[in-house]
Amino acid sequence: MATIKIKQVKSRIKCPATQKRTLDALGLTKLNKVVEHEATPQIMGMVAKVQHLISVVE
16 A cells, blocks of 8 residues: 655644644644555544644655
């Protein structure tokens, strides 16, 4: 499958706990950190949930 790079661009402060857990599940713990995942439906669903905090580079 295709891989995508996900970068956290906004702070997780004052976000709901579910969004914080989603960022943790994606492996994003710090601002400007970049992780690489396969573009599975599960990962894309998590990306959609926190799209206001991250940017995606395909």
